[in-house]
Amino acid sequence: MTKALDRREKQRADLVLSAERMIATRGLAGLKTRDLAREIGCANGAVYNLVADVDELVLRVGSRTLLRLDDALSAAVRAGNPSPKETLVRIAIAYCDFAAENLQLWRALFEHRMETEKALPDWSVDDQLQLFRHIYQPLAALLPKRDAEELGITARSLFSAVHGMVALGLEQRLVAVPLPALRKEIASLVRAMIDGLVAQAA
C-alpha cells in the first residue's frame, strides 16, 4: 500500500522536475503532456493520475520557482549590512538578476495566471505573499510614521514598480536593453522612489 503511494509520490516529483526543465528550455508554451510522459516513462494518460491537469503542474513548478526566488532575495539581504535604502536597492537588483537568469520560469509565473480563471490553491497564494516581507522590513525602518497597512500597500507598490521595469526591460522585442544598463536604471529609480517617499513623509 505505502509502496505504491511512495512510487506515485516519486513519480509526481519526477513529473514536476521534468516540467520545470521543459519550461526552462522551451518556455511555458513548450510544455506538452506527451513529452512529459515520455520523459518520466509512462503513458500520456498517466500524467493525470499524478496531477489534475496542466494548470496544477504549472502551479507546482511556479511554487518551486517562487521558493528559489525567495532564497535569492534572502541572500541579497543577508550579504553585508547596508542601510535600509541600499537593502531595498539590493532586493530590486536581485529580483532583476533572478528574472534574467531564470527567464522562462520567471515568465511562466506571470503568463500562466492570465490564462486560467480558476482560483489559486491556498498554498500557491501563500508563496506569493511571502515575497513582500523582504521589502516590508527595510521600508518600515525608513517610514516609521506609517502603520502596518500603509506599509503593506507601499511594499506591494514598490515591488510592482520594480517588477514592471524588469518585465518590460527583459522584453527584448522593443528596444534591447543590455542587462547592466537595466540594473543601473532599476537602482537609480528605486533610490529615487525611496528618497521621494521619505521626503513626502517628512
Add this chain to the structure above:
Amino acid sequence: MTKALDRREKQRADLVLSAERMIATRGLAGLKTRDLAREIGCANGAVYNLVADVDELVLRVGSRTLLRLDDALSAAVRAGNPSPKETLVRIAIAYCDFAAENLQLWRALFEHRMETEKALPDWSVDDQLQLFRHIYQPLAALLPKRDAEELGITARSLFSAVHGMVALGLEQRLVAVPLPALRKEIASLVRAMIDGLVAQAA
C-alpha cells in the same frame, strides 16, 4: 479588379473589428478563427486570405488598442494646464484607467508578445515607441540637466514602473485592490519617483 480588392479590404476591416470584440469579451484565449469566420460570413479557411495568421490579426487589434491608448493619454495631458509633475501623475492615472476600462484588450497587448518569437513588423514597433513621447516632454522640463538619451531611458523606466503597478494591481488573483485605492497608490508613488529624481539631479 478594384471591386474585388475593395471588398477584401472591407472584409479585412470587419475581421479586425470582430476579433477586437471577441478579445474584449472573451479574452485573447477566446479568439477562435472559426467563430470569426462565422461572424464575418465566410469559410474558416477564408480568414487566411485576409490575414497571414492569427498573430497578424492580434497585432492589428493591438495597433488599434495602442492608438486608443495614445488618445486617452493625450486627452489626459490636454485637460487643464498643470505642472509637469502633475501632468505625469495624470498620465499614469490615465494609463491605469484605460487598462481598467479595456482590461482584456490591454492585456492582449502584453500577453501576446510573450507567445510568439517572430519579429514584430515595423508599424507595430512604431506604435509602441510613440507612447513614451507623452512622458518625455514633462520629464524634460523637470530634469533640464539630462540629455536626450538619459531622458529617453528615464521615461521608459517611469512608464515601466507604472505599468507594473497597473498590471499587478489589476490582477485580481492575489489581493483584490479596489480601483480607487490603486489610483491613489499610483499617484503617490509617481510623485515620490519624480520628487526623488528631481532631488537626485539637484
Add this chain to the structure above:
DNA sequence: CAGCAATCTTGAACATCGTTCAAGAAATAT
C-alpha cells in the same frame, strides 16, 4: 501460496484548435 477484489496504468479515442490545399466558383480578359 492461490484466488479475489480493489486499484492503477494504459493507449486509443475524442474534441478542439490553427492551418493548408485541391477542387469548384467567380471574375476578368480576349
Add this chain to the structure above:
DNA sequence: ATATTTCTTGAACGATGTTCAAGATTGCTG
C-alpha cells in the same frame, strides 16, 4: 462567348489536453 486567371470553399491534417473502458498490477485473505 470563351478562356484564363483569381478567389473561395470546407474538408482534411497534425497537434494538443483530456477522458475512459479494458487490461495489468497490487494488496488482502483463507
